[in-house]
Amino acid sequence: MFPVKEAELHATEFYPGTQAVARAIALLKAFSDAQPEWTLNDLARATGLNKTTAFRLLSALEAEHLVMRNPLSGAYRLGVELIAMGGVAMRSNPLRTVSRPTLVTLAEQSGEAATLEVLMDNHVLVLDEVAGGNPMGMTQDVGSRLPVHATATGKVLLAFSPEEQSAKLLAAPLQPLTERTVTEPEQLRRELARIRQEGVAITQGELEPGFVAVAAPVLDRERQAVAAISVGGPSLRLTAERLPQMAAMVQMAARQISRQLGYWPG
Amino acid sequence: MFPVKEAELHATEFYPGTQAVARAIALLKAFSDAQPEWTLNDLARATGLNKTTAFRLLSALEAEHLVMRNPLSGAYRLGVELIAMGGVAMRSNPLRTVSRPTLVTLAEQSGEAATLEVLMDNHVLVLDEVAGGNPMGMTQDVGSRLPVHATATGKVLLAFSPEEQSAKLLAAPLQPLTERTVTEPEQLRRELARIRQEGVAITQGELEPGFVAVAAPVLDRERQAVAAISVGGPSLRLTAERLPQMAAMVQMAARQISRQLGYWPG
DNA sequence: ACACTTGTTTCATAATGTGAAATTATAATA
DNA sequence: TATTATAATTTCACATTATGAAACAAGTGT
Structure with missing residues (x-):
């Protein structure tokens, strides 16, 4: 079912019945200070996900403002909702x-x-x-x-x-x-x-x-x-x-x- | 399929094929400065999710450190990974x-x-x-x-x-x-x-x-x-x-x- | 000892998520 | 302006994955 590459890259076992969520989180974790903006193809490749799957998951994340897109290039960035959640996480830590x-x-x-x-x-x-x-x-x-x-x-x-x-x-x-x-x-x-x-x-x-x-x-x-x-x-x-x-x-x-x-x- | 209550509370249409992700995000959004800590039952009730489903999704989120649990009470809080993501989101905004x-x-x-x-x-x-x-x-x-x-x-x-x-x-x-x-x-x-x-x-x-x-x-x-x-x-x-x-x-x-x-x- | 609440596991079921392939949009090159 | 190449979307048949009822375990309070 999964290409071998993916299994190698993400050895992390995921809780059964949460593949989609685990994958969505993997997408979010790909963003970093070093690489804050991703193109769909690159991101799919980097996370080992099928392009369609990555697209679908990103669309869900975008609808909830966890990611946003560069209106010109279409590239993905982390969205403002994560800033809000980060704030709550910090203040409640x-x-x-x-x-x-x-x-x-x-x-x-x-x-x-x-x-x-x-x-x-x-x-x-x-x-x-x-x-x-x-x-x-x-x-x-x-x-x-x-x-x-x-x-x-x-x-x-x-x-x-x-x-x-x-x-x-x-x-x-x-x-x-x-x-x-x-x-x-x-x-x-x-x-x-x-x-x-x-x-x-x-x-x-x-x-x-x-x-x-x-x-x-x-x-x-x-x-x-x-x-x-x-x-x-x-x-x-x-x-x-x-x-x-x-x-x-x-x-x-x-x-x-x-x-x-x-x-x-x- | 869905209890009516849920449909009423979360009128938000979700991108087809992303129910699980949309629900996981709904869980995360439930946390706020006013209510930074949730018990499983309350959270399931508040989001209109089945207790088992909420538990499964939260387990996935916990494994990725998006939520953490109070070791004593078992209650859920937002986790440190969200602080990190929020930081990246902020600095790349x-x-x-x-x-x-x-x-x-x-x-x-x-x-x-x-x-x-x-x-x-x-x-x-x-x-x-x-x-x-x-x-x-x-x-x-x-x-x-x-x-x-x-x-x-x-x-x-x-x-x-x-x-x-x-x-x-x-x-x-x-x-x-x-x-x-x-x-x-x-x-x-x-x-x-x-x-x-x-x-x-x-x-x-x-x-x-x-x-x-x-x-x-x-x-x-x-x-x-x-x-x-x-x-x-x-x-x-x-x-x-x-x-x-x-x-x-x-x-x-x-x-x-x-x-x-x-x-x-x- | 009792009822009551909360968290966790199990499992049958089908709805949901999946990915190959086709299609459209966009950019690069001749 | 054609022509190719590359990236982003949409479609759709299929079965893997997510779902939730029910049972179980572990407290908590009466």
């Missing part, structure tokens, strides 16, 4: 609600931008961001996905995740984003071990040149990370001698959130 | 991309929060928000839905919409949100006529007490609104004598965006 006050305080104390992030499909997802006293920063990238191996939050999340999960992510090729990005699995593994001991991760110019971040994990009872928070800014402000106190602040904040979630020892 | 620089300038000039909003399902959807010089304001409610009849942007969008659309919205009962909310259809109709002439709408405490907003339409070639922008703040700052210059600023900015969209006379 318990983790985000609990963390926000702490995040605000952290941003004030440190004077840098503070973020809350979670692990999601081989990526780190930015759940919230509070700009530091130093303006700029715009909470522009809430909802962005970032690579796990090049972010402080990503490393911390990996370090405090079940072995299997970190192993899986370490197995994939590690894309270099700057000269300083760690791309050797072995080196990253060693780093993770150290982070597990110290409870803090630091990246310096590994995601983008001149950007420094310090992250700590939000842990549950089993010392598993449910989220990570971070403080980040330009290397000019986040100098070597300031890092220890930054680390202390971030760890304190992370522990406070863990406690409020009812996880960490009260 | 052409209207938002084009408008942002103008919105930033407007916020600087006026010193107040500037927003970009569109009409969506009987509501006004906040697409973007730039905080004014006076801090506070948090771009907290991007992705929120606001009532049409109690917002400056809503009125402006209605005033510059096809007759049928405004008629439909005026037919529905107008909820009072404050003492000053306009709830008389006839009064609102008169206001819309004036707004159509002047090209600006102003609300003073009609959405929430002490909040004043000034809005202007982003128009296409046929003088139809595709969006509205506004400036808003406390009545203490947005005093009667400042309103005329605010109106001028907002109108200028709106026209600039219209032009950049290729709509308004160059």
Whole structure:
């Protein structure tokens, strides 16, 4: 029934009786910051769907404003309804609600931008961001996905995740984003071990040149990370001698959130 | 086949061969700021779906992280994947991309929060928000839905919409949100006529007490609104004598965006 | 112990979703 | 302006997939 290709690309088992929905979601997930606009043919090819099927599903999504079309080219983009749903999802997210006050305080104390992030499909997802006293920063990238191996939050999340999960992510090729990005699995593994001991991760110019971040994990009872928070800014402000106190602040904040979630020892 | 109730509630025709997808989307749309968490039974009842069907669809959505469950109660919430999709949708939205620089300038000039909003399902959807010089304001409610009849942007969008659309919205009962909310259809109709002439709408405490907003339409070639922008703040700052210059600023900015969209006379 | 509500599984049935092929629209090239 | 190529829609016969009644399990409160 299905072409082999499709089975290979999307190994994901779907709940029986939900093929159409699973496929519609696959279509939506194809859109990204890197490729925000798709032509029907390309999208059908990329998702391994029959063109007709893709068209039908997209029509349904379009009718509900989950996707919209470029009136000139006919190309598909994500629609405004998703912006609305994303808003509801954000504002009702318990983790985000609990963390926000702490995040605000952290941003004030440190004077840098503070973020809350979670692990999601081989990526780190930015759940919230509070700009530091130093303006700029715009909470522009809430909802962005970032690579796990090049972010402080990503490393911390990996370090405090079940072995299997970190192993899986370490197995994939590690894309270099700057000269300083760690791309050797072995080196990253060693780093993770150290982070597990110290409870803090630091990246310096590994995601983008001149950007420094310090992250700590939000842990549950089993010392598993449910989220990570971070403080980040330009290397000019986040100098070597300031890092220890930054680390202390971030760890304190992370522990406070863990406690409020009812996880960490009260 | 379908119980009558469902047909009544969701008169929306769906593209043939997409029942399951349309239903899954209906489930997602049930979540709102007012009701962000649903129990399976209630949700099935509210959407008019069979409990089993709702369960199956929700399971598919859960597997893809579009919904998540409260581990204790088992209740459903919107999931983190929607936050990610909403982010992509926002950052790739052409209207938002084009408008942002103008919105930033407007916020600087006026010193107040500037927003970009569109009409969506009987509501006004906040697409973007730039905080004014006076801090506070948090771009907290991007992705929120606001009532049409109690917002400056809503009125402006209605005033510059096809007759049928405004008629439909005026037919529905107008909820009072404050003492000053306009709830008389006839009064609102008169206001819309004036707004159509002047090209600006102003609300003073009609959405929430002490909040004043000034809005202007982003128009296409046929003088139809595709969006509205506004400036808003406390009545203490947005005093009667400042309103005329605010109106001028907002109108200028709106026209600039219209032009950049290729709509308004160059 | 009882009734009552909520979530989950099973399974027979046919309605719904599917995809090959034909058709129309659009763009690119001669 | 023909001519080809490519992309977007529509059509339609077919059976896979979605459906919902009913049974079951797991709480919750009385």
